[in-house]
Amino acid sequence: MSPEYSELLRQRIAEVIARYPKKEAALLPVLHLVQRETGSISPEEEKFIAGILDLKPIKVREVVTFYTMILRQPLGKYHVQVCSNLSCTLLGAGTIIDYLKEKLGIEIGQTTPDKKFSLSTVECLGACEQAPCLMVNFDYYGNLDKERIDRILASLT
Amino acid sequence: MVKIFIDDKELEVSNGLTILRAAEGAGIPIPHFCYHPAFAPEGSCRMCLVEISGLPKLELACSTVVREGMKILTASEKVIEARKAVLEFLLAEHPLDCPICDKAGECKLQDYFEEYGFFASRFKEAKEKREKKVQISKNLILDRERCILCTRCLRFLSEITKTQDVGVLNRGIHSEIAVYESNFIDNHYAGNLAELCPVGAITDTDFRFKTRAWFLVKKESICPMCSRGCNIFIDSHPGFARTPLAQRVYRIRARENQDINSFWICDFGRYHYSYIDQGRQERIVLKKEAKDTELSWEKALIILAEKVKSLVYLKKKSRIGVILNTWLTNEELYLADKVFKKGLGLENIYVVDPPSEKGDDFLLTEERTPNRRGLKEVGLPDLTPDLGKLALQTDLLLIFGTFLVGRFSVTELKSAFDKIGTKFLFAAHKSALDSLVDVVIPTPLIAEKGGSLTNVNGKVQSFSPALDNSLGLPEWKLLIDLAKELKINHKPFWQLSSPQAILEEMGRGIPFFK
Numbered sequence: 001m002s003p004e005y006s007e008l009l010r011q012r013i014a015e016v017i018a019r020y021p022k023k024e025a026a027l028l029p030v031l032h033l034v035q036r037e038t039g040s041i042s043p044e045e046e047k048f049i050a051g052i053l054d055l056k057p058i059k060v061r062e063v064v065t066f067y068t069m070i071l072r073q074p075l076g077k078y079h080v081q082v083c084s085n086l087s088c089t090l091l092g093a094g095t096i097i098d099y100l101k102e103k104l105g106i107e108i109g110q111t112t113p114d115k116k117f118s119l120s121t122v123e124c125l126g127a128c129e130q131a132p133c134l135m136v137n138f139d140y141y142g143n144l145d146k147e148r149i150d151r152i153l154a155s156l157t
Numbered sequence: 158m159v160k161i162f163i164d165d166k167e168l169e170v171s172n173g174l175t176i177l178r179a180a181e182g183a184g185i186p187i188p189h190f191c192y193h194p195a196f197a198p199e200g201s202c203r204m205c206l207v208e209i210s211g212l213p214k215l216e217l218a219c220s221t222v223v224r225e226g227m228k229i230l231t232a233s234e235k236v237i238e239a240r241k242a243v244l245e246f247l248l249a250e251h252p253l254d255c256p257i258c259d260k261a262g263e264c265k266l267q268d269y270f271e272e273y274g275f276f277a278s279r280f281k282e283a284k285e286k287r288e289k290k291v292q293i294s295k296n297l298i299l300d301r302e303r304c305i306l307c308t309r310c311l312r313f314l315s316e317i318t319k320t321q322d323v324g325v326l327n328r329g330i331h332s333e334i335a336v337y338e339s340n341f342i343d344n345h346y347a348g349n350l351a352e353l354c355p356v357g358a359i360t361d362t363d364f365r366f367k368t369r370a371w372f373l374v375k376k377e378s379i380c381p382m383c384s385r386g387c388n389i390f391i392d393s394h395p396g397f398a399r400t401p402l403a404q405r406v407y408r409i410r411a412r413e414n415q416d417i418n419s420f421w422i423c424d425f426g427r428y429h430y431s432y433i434d435q436g437r438q439e440r441i442v443l444k445k446e447a448k449d450t451e452l453s454w455e456k457a458l459i460i461l462a463e464k465v466k467s468l469v470y471l472k473k474k475s476r477i478g479v480i481l482n483t484w485l486t487n488e489e490l491y492l493a494d495k496v497f498k499k500g501l502g503l504e505n506i507y508v509v510d511p512p513s514e515k516g517d518d519f520l521l522t523e524e525r526t527p528n529r530r531g532l533k534e535v536g537l538p539d540l541t542p543d544l545g546k547l548a549l550q551t552d553l554l555l556i557f558g559t560f561l562v563g564r565f566s567v568t569e570l571k572s573a574f575d576k577i578g579t580k581f582l583f584a585a586h587k588s589a590l591d592s593l594v595d596v597v598i599p600t601p602l603i604a605e606k607g608g609s610l611t612n613v614n615g616k617v618q619s620f621s622p623a624l625d626n627s628l629g630l631p632e633w634k635l636l637i638d639l640a641k642e643l644k645i646n647h648k649p650f651w652q653l654s655s656p657q658a659i660l661e662e663m664g665r666g667i668p669f670f671k
Contacts, residue, residue, distance in 0.1 A: 043338065058324035058337040065326040 260357030386612030486608030500645035599629035
């Protein structure tokens, strides 16, 4: 095992693997564990995971590229995820997205040069009652308008 | 056994069979892309949908198992509609570059489109642009626009070669077959993928843009590159009336035989076909002091027979040597045994084959010659000649094949051959031996003659000529002529007129060939 991964991570991976009848089955939880430590799954991480789970790296990459929440590039400090599904769009998500793009100076899927903000759109966040809404890392913000976005971004340092 | 009805045809089929297999067994074709008999059903292409009475929706024929009394419709209006819809979706992203596609003419997508529609697409949106030339192995090119994601290639590499070299990356419309970074598919069965691909997504650089499938004449044959005896198709181009081609064979493909090679052949057998068309002997030549004279077989036969007769008459038959090889068929080895060993009573009969090479644990064997087992069963000794000894004890040497060149250096051969009075060479190819012998007699290759071969496991397989041969007489014919000329064993041999007749005769004498 490569020395760049912590002892704690190795221990957690071993625990997860022990939970399943086949090593391969632990792929998703292991991806999450590694991503939590490294921030993203680069080719090095793919090979590392393939090595532990006795898989070919291509098998790991299949899963990595399938799931949007497994990241291939590290994100900024704050990951701004704006809902672009039906309720939010009806209540102006389009304007919100455009405003965020303008304000952060980046397109969807990009990260600001100072590595502070990453912007992406997501399908339904399950918070239609406060549409339009967005998530910053694990926090929800609803009933958005431009002023509220200014305040949210200002509060993030 | 269960009783089922397919299109009102009553069938008794075994339990556990899928509808598709049951239908195929009854001669009812069900269109499919992703299903392949060698793999577990995948059910991803949706082309094999059939109607089952009592079920509200169409079911997959490739993965639905038959049940007692099942009534299946394979050509109802609903089924045809479904097939059209599946095709329409597949074609929504397919580039339709059939005019430049090597698969055209043997493409399932093309065939089914012709069968089910010629409909115009209702999709007005532009098609996705994808990479059209991704190298995925030494010989294979992947075209992601043509790919219909049946995953046959992926399943071949995970179920048959177990190397798992490719995967499906991304999701939805962005899904694509890919290798890991620059890790090419690295096993010598990869050539099967081009054949396995139901569309033109995986093409072979060996065949790419060389010719069109419909020009090729497809004939059955046996692969002679090792002792496995894989069943193959030899696809050859007859040439055009005004432009003859330098090359006849354009492709070797696997032919199904569940006892030997299943559906596959190795890349060694697949790509080494250029020997069929290159460097061939064309004429019977008498070499005399730097001047070559062309001979007819009748004349060459008389010269040969006279030499043999004179040595036998002088009680010098121990000074006749014969070098055989196991590219010869069972019939030819049998005749060689009858003529040289039993008929003339020769003792110096040797065998020179291509050297053994590393095999693998699937099809490719170490013996790079097709009929060593046949030699053993015929009862000929497997002796390698000692060149020095051979040179001293031989006045007349009959050499079959050019494999001496691979075993000894030309200098060694020359110094030995200089001491031998007369040398006859029966060979398909030009080689360094040509200038060392007195008479060269061209012979056909296995692809050009009929006969049978015994594979490494003792399975005798007959084959017919896959290519026409205007270059030489097959060895079995030469040996019969020689036997006639020498008046050996006249009864059984002289009437034998085909490899089949010889094999029957062999069966009477050797129980193995019965």
